[in-house]
Amino acid sequence: MMSKKVLVVDDEEVIRKFLRIHLINWGYEVKEAVDGVGALEQLGNEDFDFLLLDILMPQKNGWQVLEEMRSNPKTKNIPVIVLTAKDEDNDMFKGYTLGANYYMTKPFTNTKAQLLYGIQLMFGKNSESVNNINIFR
Amino acid sequence: MSLNTISYLIHEIKTPLTGIIGITEVALEEEDASKNKSYLMDILNCAQRISEIVGGLRSYSRITKKEEQSLVDIHKVLEDSLEMVRLGIKVTSVEVIKRFQPVEKIEANMGEIQQVFTNLITNAFQAMNGKEGRLILSTRSLKDSIEIKVSDNGIGIPQKHLNKIFDPFFTTKNPCEGMGLGLNIVYRIITKYMGTIDAESKEGIGTTFTIKFPTKGDGNGKESIGRR
Numbered sequence: 001m002m003s004k005k006v007l008v009v010d011d012e013e014v015i016r017k018f019l020r021i022h023l024i025n026w027g028y029e030v031k032e033a034v035d036g037v038g039a040l041e042q043l044g045n046e047d048f049d050f051l052l053l054d055i056l057m058p059q060k061n062g063w064q065v066l067e068e069m070r071s072n073p074k075t076k077n078i079p080v081i082v083l084t085a086k087d088e089d090n091d092m093f094k095g096y097t098l099g100a101n102y103y104m105t106k107p108f109t110n111t112k113a114q115l116l117y118g119i120q121l122m123f124g125k126n127s128e129s130v131n132n133i134n135i136f137r
Numbered sequence: 138m139s140l141n142t143i144s145y146l147i148h149e150i151k152t153p154l155t156g157i158i159g160i161t162e163v164a165l166e167e168e169d170a171s172k173n174k175s176y177l178m179d180i181l182n183c184a185q186r187i188s189e190i191v192g193g194l195r196s197y198s199r200i201t202k203k204e205e206q207s208l209v210d211i212h213k214v215l216e217d218s219l220e221m222v223r224l225g226i227k228v229t230s231v232e233v234i235k236r237f238q239p240v241e242k243i244e245a246n247m248g249e250i251q252q253v254f255t256n257l258i259t260n261a262f263q264a265m266n267g268k269e270g271r272l273i274l275s276t277r278s279l280k281d282s283i284e285i286k287v288s289d290n291g292i293g294i295p296q297k298h299l300n301k302i303f304d305p306f307f308t309t310k311n312p313c314e315g316m317g318l319g320l321n322i323v324y325r326i327i328t329k330y331m332g333t334i335d336a337e338s339k340e341g342i343g344t345t346f347t348i349k350f351p352t353k354g355d356g357n358g359k360e361s362i363g364r365r
Contacts, residue, residue, distance in 0.1 A: 108155065
């Protein structure tokens with residue numbers, strides 16, 4: 001089975017690091033971008049199964065990335081989990097309106113359970129993407 | 138402090154906090170003990186960032202308090218500030234030129250005036266990092282004020298940023314290097330004493346900060362010199 005490919009977009013190295021560790025342990029191939037411009041560049045060059053996307057970033061922010069993704073036929077259907085410290089109702093509403101599939105607010109605790117829930121929501125509980133995940137590892 | 142500023146600060150604290158929690162969760166499950174040092178370093182770096190934010194806020198809030206004032210010898214404060222920055226940064230390749238003319242003492246809180254020059258000299262050293270630097274500290278007496286200039290031949294500030302450099306939380310540095318309060322603190326201290334600060338800069342050439350403090354009889358803040 002080919003591993004699913006995830007793009008992790010966050011300007012904080014340490015946040016990319018622990019997300020990368022979980023995702024690799026679950027069998028995903030992980031690529032990273034440190035800002036919105038880098039994310040869109042990688043999305044143009046490669047195919048991804050889903051994105052973890054920070055919002056407040058230099059160059060282009062996550063909202064801009066999401067908007068551009070949803071208006072581009074190549075990327076409009078790629079599921080996106082938004083990761084952000086913006087935790088007010090109107091921020092979440094904006095995220096879902098722009099096309100986010102799941103919304104995780106920083107600082108998140110029990111990261112693995114939250115990520116799994118987001119992935120289950122995107123692909124379904126019994127999908128190939130979810131079956132390899134053991135959060136009790 | 139505005140709601141926007143508070144909201145910004147909350148974000149600045151939440152980000153390293155997310156790092157601490159996330160890396161700790163990973164470390165708690167890690168069976169390979171040799172990786173723990175790297176996780177602990179990550180946690181320490183994030184905690185230090187939070188500590189710097191809190192430290193910056195403390196300095197920021199102190200300025201609003203009325204503290205003991207005395208007659209401050211600007212030349213002595215410049216010398217002490219320079220010494221303090223040199224000890225902290227350990228830069229050896231910077232030539233320091235002092236052009237001090239006799240100036241009046243000003244009535245102020247010595248610690249605050251020292252913070253002004255420490256912040257400006259630190260920025261100057263950082264701007265000259267990695268090159269043969271030249272820092273010029275000069276003072277002179279004007280009709281109703283004293284003038285102090287801090288000049289460096291560092292990387293300079295892009296024109297588009299010049300009108301924002303005194304704004305709180307404006308920074309072009311890496312988030313780990315500073316949170317953009319240094320020049321705002323400088324600005325707030327100077328204006329507290331009815332002084333002015335002005336910045337001139339050219340990219341690749343250097344930057345000069347010109348500070349004026351009113352001397353006796355002045356200080357009504359009516360003349361506009363640089364930024365108030």
